[in-house]
Amino acid sequence: MLVDGEQGIHSSINSKVDWEALGFRIAPEASCGNEALQRLQESFLLQLIKDEWNSMTVIRERLQQLQLNPLTANDLKLQIAALEIKVPSAKGADSQEWKDLLKLAFQKICRETSAGWKGIYPFRDEFNSAMMYFLVILKSGPEHAHKAQRFIEGLKQSTASNLKLECAAGIGEQVKGLKRLKNAYTSCMLSWNQSPNYREAEGESRQVRELMQFFTPEVExxxxxxxxxxxxxxxxxHLDALFxxxxxxxxxxxxxxxxxxLLVFSSVAQKFELGSSAVxxxxxKCQISIADYQSREGIREKIEELALLVMDEVQKIRLSSGRHMIEAVRQDIGEHFCCEQDLSSLAERFHFxxxxxxxxxKQHVGIPMDDYVTRLRMAEGEQLLQENKLKLTDIAMFTGxxxxxxxxxxxxxxxxxxxKDYRERVVKRHARN
Incomplete structure (x- = not known):
């Protein structure tokens, strides 16, 4: 099944890649409900890593809505793994299109391979379509030993066999609970940055685990x-102590x-950067370049530079009119309106x-905040109701x-x-047209 909303991309992939020769089958009619659910699941997993979260209750509720119930377990143990394909450079008018198709093919292989494993959830990188991440649920027992390693090795072999491309992989440390998900991700990126020749010694692994104990949600x-x-x-x-x-x-x-x-900076920038996502x-992308620094002084200097960059974004909003601050709040609501947010949590989040x-x-938007959230959800509901293949119960879940x-x-x-009446009216209108 191809998971993409653009029909043109579906057609392009189908026509230009011989999927049967690669051992895959394109489903003639993919379930839009399943596609939408998969997109929402992947988006939320990435949000858990990038955004600031103050309530595990909100997270668990949204995971249940997205049918990710195994991730709500109290005794959850997990790892994050990452895999990036090395797309060769090419010239010519069609080179970028071919690169894009290779990346889509890679994503397809990752999703279909993950579907064959219980407790492995793929999600893509927002800014690098050649990279895929995997949340791996760990369980005890010899049959579950080295689960992430076995999965990644198999996926690398499949990618090399089908796409003739090399990969760089990273596997993070095991953590307990979603509260430590960002530490799992960071240790994965540390491993990925030192791929393919990096072989972690037990002493190094122990030091990483000690660092993860320091970076609690409270410290963040x-x-x-x-x-x-x-x-x-x-x-x-704080940098003096760390470096x-x-x-x-x-x-x-x-x-x-x-x-x-960098994850701390990203969560702040997500709240305060308006009109663009450039910062x-x-x-x-600095997650890739940061490993190139060869001294603690060099890394510290870069971190100070990035801190000032983010503070500048905060200053633009904080020291401007109330309208800009409310725009930041509106943007945040727009990112998370499917999660349960109340006035109290937003006031705490933005220090109001x-x-x-x-x-x-209400002064700047014209309606109370609760009504604004409801309007966003209803607008999303109306859009989803126009897709006649989605179940009404799924739409309720997707809208929060x-x-x-x-x-x-x-x-x-x-x-x-x-x-139901709204959908029937839309269907009749489309039939007349």
């Missing part, structure tokens, strides 16, 4: 607040710290007094409602029609 929130408060002196004090010249540690330790700080994209935020939002009854009630209040 504290560092994010320092950035959001534009307090460079305080941030330098101390008295600290006798190998270079990979400082690379890990830098990679972990977010730059920060994300609840009453002041409520009044300021835990129950179909809740969605129906809200939709009827918003549009004056039930979801």
């Amino acid at each position: 929130r504290m560092l994010a607040r320092v950035i959001e408060n534009m307090d460079m002196n305080a941030f330098r004090m 101390s010249s008295e600290r006798d540690a190998p270079m990979f330790v400082f690379t890990f710290l830098a990679l972990r700080l 977010q994209k730059y920060l994300w 007094n609840e009453t002041y935020l409520s009044e300021l939002f 409602y835990s129950s179909f009854t809740g969605f129906c009630s809200a939709f009827k209040k918003y549009s004056g029609k039930s979801p």
Whole structure:
């Protein structure tokens, strides 16, 4: 099954790649509901790594809505793995199109291979279509030993056999619970940055695990607040402790710290960068270049530069009119409207007094925040209802409602029609046209 919303891309892939020769079959009619669910699942897994989250309850509820219930287990143990194909350089008018097709073929292989394994969830890189990540659920027992390694080795062989391309892989440390997901991701990127010749010794693995114990969600929130408060002196004090010249540690330790700080920067930039994602994209790509630094001083200098870059984005919003701050809040709501967000959590996230935020939002947007969230959900619901193959219960889930009854009630209040009546009207209109 090809997972892409553009019919032109479907046709292009089908016509230009001999999938049967590669051992794959294109389903004649893919389920739009399954495609939409897969896209939402992948998007949310990436959000868990990139964004700031203050409530595990909200995360678990959304995971259940997206049918990712195994990730809500209290005793969850997991790893993150990554695989990137090395696309050869090519010239000519069709070279970029061919590269794009290779990347889509690679993503297809990754998704179909993952589907054959229980407890492995793929998700793509937002800014690098040649990279795929995998969340791997770990269980005890000899049959589950080295699960991530076995999966990645098989996927590398399949990619080499079918696409004739080399890959760079990374496998992170095992962690317990979604609270430590970002540490799992960072250790994966550390491994990937040193691929293919890197072979981690037990002592090095132990040091990485010790670093992960330091980077708790509380420490991350504290560092994010320092950035959001534009307090460079305080941030330098934290860097003094992390990159101390008295600290006798190998270079990979400082690379890990830098990679972990990049995630803090990304979560802040996601909140405050308006009208563009240029800073977010730059920060994300720095995960690749940061490993090129050969000294702790060089890495620290780069981290200070990036901290100032993010603080500048925060300053543009914080020191501007209230309208710009509310635009940042609106942008954040737009990113997360399918998750349960209330005034209290948003006020905490953006350091507002609840009453002041409520009044300021209504002043600039024209409606209360709760009504604004409902409008976003209903607009999404209307769009999904126009796709006649989606189940109404799926649409309720995709728009962030835990129950179909809740969605129906809200939709009827918003549009004056039930979801079923709205869909029937759309279908009849399309039939007449």
